[in-house]
Amino acid sequence: MAEHDIEIAYVGACMTIPEVLEVTTLDNSQFESVMCRRLFESMKDRHNRGLGVSQATMSDLFPDYARxxxxxxxxxxxxxxxxxxxxxxxLRAMRRTVRDAALRFQQLADAPEADMDTIVDVIQSVTADTLAADERRASSMISDARDVLAEMRKAVKVYPSPWKTLNDTIAGFAPGRMTVLGARPGVGKSAVASQIAYELAxxxxxxxxxxxxxxxxxxxxxVSQQAGIYYGGMTGQLPEFLAAREDxxxxxxxxxxxxxxxxxxxxxxxxxxxxATAREQPVAGVVVDYIHLLTTPQxxxxETQRINEITRSLKQMAMDLQVPVIALSQLNRGGDTGMPTLKDLRGSGGIEQDADxxxxxxxxxxxxxxxLMVHIAKNxxxxxxxxxxxxxxxxxVRAMDPAA
Structure with missing residues (x-):
């Protein structure tokens, strides 16, 4: 597919798939097409201001590009x-940047008046500009350690779980970290996740x-976990005393x-x-029930590659949006007895690698x-x-501290 076609298809996705503008990491300068650049810049601006983005809206704003x-x-x-x-x-934006740098180097090599100092200065300048086009830049601890640590301590909050021993072991759930809960069916991982969600909330x-x-x-x-209401086997109206407690x-x-x-x-x-939630107020946590039921865009x-892609994306979400992520995981069918271990995780390589x-x-x-036995296999x-x-x-359907 030609570069222009890729950009047009991406612009079309921005106008028709709501999540694209939420998660995009593109900058409008990375588009080669002037039209796509202008459309993307406008769509991002409208989205950030909470305004609608659609093909009809963009056609009205840019009638010359309507077709x-x-x-x-x-x-x-x-x-x-x-x-x-x-x-x-x-990738193609980076290739263009590299080609531009190569052209400048060629011109420098052919310039008879260029002395050693000039050549070194131009090479350093062009190389720095080329690297600056990529967001993945390293900074020195010498220059920013105090500021980074101060900002981290100011911004990062560790949210406790409902259980003291777990908090003492993993120090709670922190923004940027992904915690995986693994268990066999029926053990209670969804119930535990519900308790964690309520505590984080x-x-x-x-x-x-x-x-x-x-x-x-x-x-x-x-409600059952927190209010102590037993719903099992009930249909229709609750008894009056339970309805009052629920209310x-x-x-x-x-x-x-x-x-x-x-x-x-x-x-x-x-x-x-x-x-979308974070635009209203900071998000305290994300619970995913469960990893293996998520799908991928492509x-x-x-299956192993699919799980690797999902866990990598979940960890990236935790870091990019600075939220704790608690993701539930199935186990391999072979591990049916005894306390599970890391090798019992389905797609264990990616999960084990990405989880904190x-x-x-x-x-x-x-x-x-x-x-309910709890085993910290990685921390x-x-x-x-x-x-x-x-x-x-x-x-x-709840787990409680023994002293509670």
């Missing part, structure tokens, strides 16, 4: 490859992306947990929801009704291989 705007989505399969096109636009809104439960199930589970809790204890319960989700769509046949902490949940058949912030137990209260 190109409406034809930008003629080949929808190209539009859907917007993430690939974004990388292509960046005491510090700000939490985005809870679930592909296993609908919004009603998430809400009823949180009192809803009136006084609600927290801002924003549930996304559509069946098909991507990291990009979750990222868009987090960005179809990836190899990996926490396994396990219930022994002899104490399953009373205890970048503290000790590894720490195991402790929580009291399991099945009626309310």
């Amino acid at each position: 190109d705007i409406w034809s930008s989505t003629d080949v929808m399969s190209d539009v859907l490859l917007w993430a690939t096109h974004e990388d292509g636009i960046k 005491s510090h700000g809104p939490v985005v809870f992306a679930t592909m296993e439960m609908d919004k009603g199930e998430v809400y009823s589970r949180i 009192e809790w809803l009136r006084t204890q609600l927290r801002d947990i924003r549930v996304i319960d559509s069946g098909t989700q991507t990291v990009q769509s979750i990222r868009a929801a987090v960005r 179809r990836i046949e190899n 902490a990996v926490i396994f949940l396990y219930r022994d058949e002899h104490t399953a009704d009373e205890q 970048r912030q503290g000790p590894n291989f720490v195991t402790f137990s929580l009291n399991w209260e099945g009626a309310f």
Whole structure:
């Protein structure tokens, strides 16, 4: 596909796929086409100001480009490859920068009046300008250590979990970090994730992306856990005393947990929801239930590569948006007995590499009704291989500190 076609397809995606403008890392200067550059700059400005972006809107604003705007989505399969096109636009912008630098070096080499100092100065200047075109620049600790550390300590907050021993071990959930919860089906990882979400929501809104439960199930589970209401087996109206307890809790204890319960989700769509929430107030956490049900923008046949792409994107989201991410994970079918280990994670290589902490949940058949075992298998912030137990209260589907 020609460079101009890639840019047109990307512009078409910006106008028709809401998440693109939320997650794009392009700068308008990276477009070669003047038309695409102007359209992208305008769309980003409108999006940042909360104004609508569509083909109709952009055609009204740029009537000279109307035909190109409406034809930008003629080949929808190209539009859907917007993430690939974004990388292509960046690469080609860098190639243009390198070609310009090479031309300047050629002119310098052919200039008879250029002395040694001039040559060195021009080479250093052009090289610096070329590297500046790439966002991935290194800074020196000598020049910015004090400022960076001061800013980090001012900005970073570590949010506690509901359980003291876990907080003592992993130091809570911090912006930029990804924590993975792994367990076999039915052990309680979604229940634990709900408790974490409610705790985090005491510090700000939490985005809870679930592909296993609908919004009603998430809400009823949180109310049951926090208000101590047993819903099991109930249909129709609640008994009067439970309805009164539920009403009192809803009136006084609600927290801002924003549930996304559509069946098909991507990291990009979750990222868009987090960005939209962050425009209102800082997000305290993102819960993903669970990694293996997420899809990727491009179809990836190899399951290991697909999981690697998803976990890499989740970690990048945590770092870029400075939010804690708690992601649930399935285990391999082979690991059916005993406390799980890192090799039991499905797609374990990518998950183990990208996660800052990996926490396994396990219930022994002899104490399953009373205890939930927690095992810290990876912990970048503290000790590894720490195991402790929580009291399991099945009626309310919750785990509690033994001393609680």
